[in-house]
Amino acid sequence: MHSPQNGSAARRIxxxxxxxxxxxxxxxxxxELKGQPVAVGRSRARGVVAAASYEARPFGVRSAMPSITALRKCPDLIFVPPRFDVYRSVSGQIRDIFARHTELIEPLSLDEAYLDVTAACTGDVTATAIAMDIRAAILEETGLTASxxxxxxxxxxxxxxxxxKPDGLTVITPRRGAAFVASLPVGRFNGxxxxxxxxxxxxGITTGADLRAQPLAFLAEHFGSSAERLYDISRGIDDRPVNPNRERKSVGAECTFLEDLRDPAxxxxxxxxxxxxxxLRCREKGVAGRTVTLKVKYADFEQITRRRTLSSAIEEADDMCEVAGELLQGLVPLKKGVRLLGVSLSGFDAPEPESEDQPDLFDF
Incomplete structure (x- = not known):
């Protein structure tokens, strides 16, 4: 369990x-698409929504949703094929804007990143002012808004x-941190x-305050290895540094079925x-990998994995599906019903580009 950073050591993130x-x-x-409910993706039966415009979201359309479900929720939804080369180019423009302020940039995907601007906050320069400058530059140079x-x-x-969101800016100072977390539903917490x-x-835990009220022993009993992190974040504590050299180890997805699958086909x-x-996630993050892993969880919760490493990197769904299908074939006949299937890709060729009442000892 960590202790909160004191004011003199606190980062500006x-x-x-x-x-x-x-x-x-x-x-x-x-x-012509402005003001319209737009989904980036394929409208075919096996398609997945890569992104949804804000006009589509009130209908319940979300990224990673099957296209057929999205169309059922929003019949007027306009599908646009993804152009990942364009998104990567714009993402590069945005990264260049970040680099004007700090070298400590940790990209999470093409459209989001952490920046540590502690070193840049000198004199009258605050992290809030830097964030305002970044958002203004993004709008001026790309025509897009950022929160x-x-x-x-x-x-x-x-x-x-x-x-x-959208087009927002929120500042949480050390004095506000713990209280801010306490007011939120736990579903908002990353992880x-x-x-x-x-x-x-x-x-009985629905808010940050509820989570904070639980002793570490209780959290360890119910959440295992995640207990210490849950204990810390419920108090607004997170000591992880911004890591500009973070290497992504794998990208995956899985599905738990309402009814167990027994037919191999x-x-x-x-x-x-x-x-x-x-x-989709590989394209968002600009990665390709050589190792495909199949995860199978049976109805009795027995879990097994099978993997295969290829001679060259792949990123296309059809290639992954073919390899995963061959791995699944090795388990046929299925000895029992399948509750969950997962597919992940790894072996990437290149890395992906305090006390509870802390005083505000510096400007944000």
């Missing part, structure tokens, strides 16, 4: 998150960037997915949408 990045690029380049969060650690900066959120709900067909999601 900015998290920049582009607003509906892929869809916004398409609306920028095609004025930013400013805080003293990565966890809070990311929460802050999502607080006032708390739907399964963990539901488990917390069953335990049905199980193989289910790999298609999963591989589509992995391919």
């Amino acid at each position: 900015i998290h920049v998150d582009m607003d509906a990045f892929f869809a916004s690029v398409e609306q920028r380049d095609n004025p 930013a969060g400013v805080s003293y650690n990565k966890f809070l900066a990311k929460l802050a960037s999502d607080q006032d 708390v997915g739907p399964v963990t959120e539901e488990k917390m709900r069953r335990l 049905e199980a193989k067909a289910a790999l298609g949408p999963i591989a589509d999601k992995v391919a």
Whole structure:
């Protein structure tokens, strides 16, 4: 368990998150799409939504959603094929803007990154002013809007960037950190997915304040190795540095089925949408890998993995699906029902580009 950073050592972290990045690029380049519900992706039966415009989101359309589901939710949804070469080019422009202020840039994908601007905050220059300059430069040079969060650690900066989307800026100072976390639903916390959120709900934990009220021993009993991090973030504590050389180890996706799969052909067909999601994430992050891993969880929760390393890197869904299908074939006949299937890609050729009432000892 960590202790909060004191004021003199506190970092100034900015998290920049582009607003509906892929869809916004398409609306920028095609004025006829402005104001329309737009999904970047393929409308075919096995397609997946790569991004949804803000006009599509009130209908429940989200990224990584099957296209057929998105169309059912929003019949007027306009599908636009993805142009990842364009998105990468714009992302490069944005990265150049970041580099005017700091070398400590940790990209998470084409459309978001952490920046440590501590060294740049001298004299009258504050992290908030830097974030404002970055957002203004992005708008002027790309025609796109970005939301930013400013805080003293990565966890809070990311929460802050999502607080006032789109085109927002939120600042969380050390004095506000713990109280801000306490007010939020736990589903907002990075790393708390739907399964963990539901488990917390069953335990009576629905807000950051509820989480903070639990002793470490209780969290260890119910959440295992995640207990220490949950204990810390419920108090606004996160000591992770911004790492400009972070190497992504794998990209994956999985699906838990409402009914166990027993037909090998049905199980193989289910790999298609999963591989589509992995391919989408690979394109977003600009990576290709040589090792495909298949994860199978049976109805009795027995879990096994099978992997194959190829001679050259791949990033396309069809290639991943073919290899995963061959790995699945090695498990036929299925000895029991399949509850979950997962596909991941790894072996990448290149890396992806305090006390509770801390005083505000520096300007944000």
